[in-house]
Amino acid sequence: MDLVVIGLGYVGLPLVREACQAGLKVAGLDRDQRVVEGLRSGRSHIDDVSDAQVGAMLAAGFTPTTDEAVLDGARNVVICVPTPLSDEGGPDLTAVRGAAATIAPHLSQGMLVVLESTTYPGTTDEVLRPLLEESGLVAGVDFHLAFSPERIDPGNPVFGVANTPKIVGGLTPACAQAAAALYGKFVAEVVQARGTREAEMAKLLENTYRHVNIALVNEMAIFCHELGIDLWDAIDCAATKPFGFQPFRPGPGVGGHCIPIDPNYLSYKVRSLGYPFRFVELAQEINDRMPRYVVERAQQLLNAQGRALNGARVLLLGVTYKADIADQRESPARPIARRLVALGADVRYHDPYVKGWRVDGAEMPSAGDDLVAALESADLAIVLAGHSEYDTATLSRHARLLFDTRGRVRDARGETVELL
Numbered sequence: 131m132d133l134v135v136i137g138l139g140y141v142g143l144p145l146v147r148e149a150c151q152a153g154l155k156v157a158g159l160d161r162d163q164r165v166v167e168g169l170r171s172g173r174s175h176i177d178d179v180s181d182a183q184v185g186a187m188l189a190a191g192f193t194p195t196t197d198e199a200v201l202d203g204a205r206n207v208v209i210c211v212p213t214p215l216s217d218e219g220g221p222d223l224t225a226v227r228g229a230a231a232t233i234a235p236h237l238s239q240g241m242l243v244v245l246e247s248t249t250y251p252g253t254t255d256e257v258l259r260p261l262l263e264e265s266g267l268v269a270g271v272d273f274h275l276a277f278s279p280e281r282i283d284p285g286n287p288v289f290g291v292a293n294t295p296k297i298v299g300g301l302t303p304a305c306a307q308a309a310a311a312l313y314g315k316f317v318a319e320v321v322q323a324r325g326t327r328e329a330e331m332a333k334l335l336e337n338t339y340r341h342v343n344i345a346l347v348n349e350m351a352i353f354c355h356e357l358g359i360d361l362w363d364a365i366d367c368a369a370t371k372p373f374g375f376q377p378f379r380p381g382p383g384v385g386g387h388c389i390p391i392d393p394n395y396l397s398y399k400v401r402s403l404g405y406p407f408r409f410v411e412l413a414q415e416i417n418d419r420m421p422r423y424v425v426e427r428a429q430q431l432l433n434a435q436g437r438a439l440n441g442a443r444v445l446l447l448g449v450t451y452k453a454d455i456a457d458q459r460e461s462p463a464r465p466i467a468r469r470l471v472a473l474g475a476d477v478r479y480h481d482p483y484v485k486g487w488r489v490d491g492a493e494m495p496s497a498g499d500d501l502v503a504a505l506e507s508a509d510l511a512i513v514l515a516g517h518s519e520y521d522t523a524t525l526s527r528h529a530r531l532l533f534d535t536r537g538r539v540r541d542a543r544g545e546t547v548e549l550l
Contacts, residue, residue, distance in 0.1 A: 131157050131193075133312070134204045136229045138165055138194065140387070140457070141246055141280040142210035143179045148291045150190040152316035157193040157200045159232075169194040177284050177455040201236035206312050208244045209233075209258075210280065215391055220398035221249045223257055230261035237265040242274040242308045244298075248333055248392050250399040253277075254326040255301065270302040276309035277326040279333030284386070285455035295319040299329025337392040338410060343378040344389065345413035348420050351380035351550050355427075362537055362549060380550050382514050382535040383420040383462025385451025390417070390460045421465035424512065424550070425473070428533055431548060432510055435531060440474030445497055445508035447525075448515025449481045453536075456483040463514045464489050480504045482519050505529045513538050 132154040135142045142158065149156045160166055168175055169192075172185045193200065201207065211225035226247055233243060243262060245254050254277040259269045269275040278298045283289060296317040300306025310320045323329040347365065354361040361380065369377040384390045393410045400407040429439045449463040450456060458464075463479075467489050470477050478497040479487055487494045497504035501519065505511055505528040513520055516536035525532055526542035534540075535550040543549060 131155055131200065131204045133157070133206045133208065134159055134201055135208050135210055136160075136232070137210035137212070137225075137247075138162075138169065139210065139212065140176050140178070140284060141282050142208075143169075143174070143176055144282060144291050145208065145210065145246075146192060147179055147183055147187055148316040150187045150192050153190075154315065155191050156187075157195060157204075159195060159198060159200055161196060163196055166194045166196050177457060178282070178290070198232050198236065201233060203238065204236070204241065206242045206244070207233055208246055208278075210246045212387075213247045213249050213395075215394055218398070221253075221395050223249065223253065226253070226258060227261060230258050234262055234265040237262060237267050237273055239267070239272055240274070242276065242305075242312060244276045244278050244309055244312070246278055246280045248279065248337075248388070248395065249330060250395040251327040251330040251334070252399070253330060254299075259301065270305055274300065274302075274305040274308040275326075276300040276305050277329045278309060278313065279329060279336075281333075281336075284457050285452060292316060293318050295321050297321045297323055297329050297332050299323035299326040301326055331396075334392055334396040337388045338396055338413075340378075341384065341389050341393045341417070342409050342413045343376070344381070344384055345416040347378045347380045349416050352423060355550075362540055379537060380535075381420070381462070382424045382466060382550070384417045385459065385461040386457065387459050421462050422469060424462075424466055424514075424533075424535060425469045427548075427550070428470070428510060428512060429473070431531060431533055435546075437509055439470070441476065442509040443476045443478065443507065444470055445504055445511040446477065446479040447481075447511055447513045447520055448517050448536075449479050449484055449487050450515050450517075453516040454483070454518055458484065458487070461514075466512070466514065467494060478504065478508070481515070482517060502528050 133149050134157045135146050136159045138158045138160040146156050146158050172181055174181050174184045209229045211229050213221040216222040245258055267273050276298055281294045296313045298306055298309040306322050313320050351361050365377050368375050397407040397410040432439050432442055450458050451461040467477050478495050480497045510531045511529045513534040513536050516538050520538050522539045522542050525539050526547055532547045539547055
């Protein structure tokens with residue numbers, strides 16, 4: 131087998147697709163039998179890979195399986211398992227350790243093992259390496275070991291695996307060259323870091339940069355509202371500067387697997403050295419309070435119309451973490467819904483990508499597929515995801531009262547339409 135990908139989720143499956151298209155013989159190892167059976171039947175479970183693409187992958191020889199014997203004789207193994215936050219605030223490496231324990235009995239001379247799961251600097255060398263070396267083989271001598279951060283942006287129609295530069299950091303220069311040779315088969319540009327720690331840090335730097343800048347504009351949104359300043363217009367004006375500025379826009383919070391979680395890995399590592407990481411901790415505090423602020427603004431809007439939040443029908447428009455995808459991971463819609471319900475609101479949701487939505491284990495009532503009817507029956511509609519279906523004309527014409535946290539109706543503000 132040319133390549134075995136462990137973990138067939140939002141990171142692993144797009145990687146498999148590109149490798150198959152490049153002509154590699156690929157297997158995917160996942161412990162979720164439902165995922166494997168779905169893929170074997172030609173069904174995708176993620177936004178960025180279609181059923182048709184799964185069919186093409188199978189036709190090219192892709193083998194989805196739960197049988198770790200597929201690792202025998204594999205030339206390259208890439209680990210794409212989840213690393214959620216632990217109770218201590220660092221990454222939960224249970225799945226990474228499990229993948230290492232799975233690989234070790236099948237490790238062979240010359241095999242390349244790459245970790246793509248996001249984690250803190252030092253994980254590849256300090257955690258993964260010793261577990262693999264329990265096989266009796268030595269990393270950098272008998273087998274190659276590297277880290278290559280995933281750079282998946284779900285729903286991005288422009289940049290995917292093949293045309294996003296791929297960073298690789300090897301335990302040794304030979305390890306880096308082996309990883310670069312693998313990814314070079316299906317990625318246009320491969321960038322070699324000095325080592326595994328630099329590659330691990332690059333991923334955390336990228337997402338910490340976004341996290342801190344989102345927090346900056348979120349905090350500015352709060353006081354700009356009090357000052358009567360149109361922050362959205364100010365951002366657009368600032369963005370005309372051709373150097374020294376990158377526009378970030380406010381929102382109801384941060385979601386997805388990366389932005390709300392990855393910077394905490396870096397903060398965790400820094401705290402282990404005895405230092406506070408004030409930028410990350412402050413950014414986390416600001417972004418975490420945005421759902422509460424959204425509810426406060428919703429309450430104020432209803433009060434201005436002579437309506438209490440308690441008993442009001444509130445429609446949440448979009449419950450995914452970003453526009454035009456079905457991914458709900460860490461969506462700020464959940465804490466917003468939770469607080470609205472706690473304050474007595476009758477909460478419904480509309481989302482063209484989500485057919486069933488649960489908050490704290492309870493099924494949330496859907497407003498149905500008819501967007502116009504949903505808008506007209508709600509006392510207040512709150513735009514939480516900027517899906518393309520939520521166009522200015524429809525929202526402004528049919529919503530009795532609209533609170534837009536995503537800038538969908540910037541040109542239609544008035545007494546019944548307000549932006550974050």
